[in-house]
Structure formats: structure tokens, C-alpha cells
Amino acid sequence: DTGVSQDPRHKITKRGQNVTFRCDPISEHNRLYWYRQTLGQGPEFLTYFQNEAQLEKSRLLSDRFSAERPKGSFSTLEIQRTEQGDSAMYLCASSARDGAYEQYFGPGTRLTVT
């Protein structure tokens, strides 16, 4: 069990550029979550996948944000036309199919928009 992994760990981009982040969940975890954390705050829920189906999206997820989980394995989060307000830590978590739904988090991708 290698844990949840995220790539890249850090991303610096200029305003208006598009960025894409990847999350690989713990193997055989069918539930995958994206959260966003800004400085000094707790993480905020963005979206949730069960297998390949995106079942819930927060209103925080504007139309510039899109997430996918093809084949129910890894997931990508894309931000189009980045804004300075998008600067944050983007966290991915996964949980197992059965029993308790304890979530395990990856190390995060820190995005800085200049």
C-alpha cells in the first residue's frame, strides 16, 4: 500500500494559463475526493467520484474547474484560465469500497498563480 500520490507537488503558473493535476488513489479504493485548502483554513470539499462517476460537485467548483476519473482509477483536476484567487493547496483523498469510509489524503499540489 503506497498511499495516495499527487503530481506535481508544486506548480507555479501565470494568470490565464491552464493547469492540470493528477491524483492516484490507494489501489482498490473506489471513492476519490478533491479538496482545496487556502492559507490558514481547513480543507474545503470540491468534488467526489465513486468509481468513474462524479457524484457531487461543490459550488466552489466554478465552470473553469473540471475533474475526471477515467476507468475509475487515477483522477485529474484541470483549472482553465487560472486566476490569482486559485492559489491554494489542492488535496486528493480516497476511501475504500466497504465498511468504514475513512479518508486518506495525498501530499497535495501547491498552486501559485502569479
Add this chain to the structure above:
Amino acid sequence: GIQVEQSPPDLILQEGANSTLRCNFSDSVNNLQWFHQNPWGQLINLFYIPSGTKQNGRLSATTVATERYSLLYISSSQTTDSGVYFCAVEPPGGYNKLIFGAGTRLAVHP
């Protein structure tokens, strides 16, 4: 939506001291987790504790779901305990999404 309040917001301890962190939530929850966020931003699972009491080494946690609070106890604190402690709850019918409190920032000095 459900509100999660953590106290105290900040805590400074001398190494070896004990502390209690509190998490209050405004509605019934399916699950509750405690995390420690290290200086690199990694959230480390401490407890999955929707009710009852659990212990893991110097840490223990108690959740009283009927009274809508949870407590995290840290005994004989060490400098490596420094960081931010988050409580997160799962509201009913919420596809298991977690709602986080604002955290307790702990600094342990030698």
C-alpha cells in the same frame, strides 16, 4: 450546513505537557476524523472515531455523538507534535465528504 468549531485556535506548550483539543459540531454526523497536518502540508490520519474512545500511544480521542463533540488528548507532548490539528465530520447524506474545522495550531517548545 453543518458547522464545525475547534478550540483553542492556537496552543503553545512546553515539551512534556499535556493538552486537550475540542471539536464541536452543530448536527448529527455519520463519521468523524482527526488529522495532524505537518509543516509540509501532509494530512496524517490520527483517529477515525464516530463515537466512543480510542487510544494510540500518547494520543487518545473521545467522541460523544449525542452531545455533538469530540476531544483529542495529547500527553507528554513532543516537538514533533507541532503542527495543525483538524477535526472533520461527515454529515448524513453527503456522499462521505468531510467538513473540516478551522484547526488548532499547536507549537511545542523544547
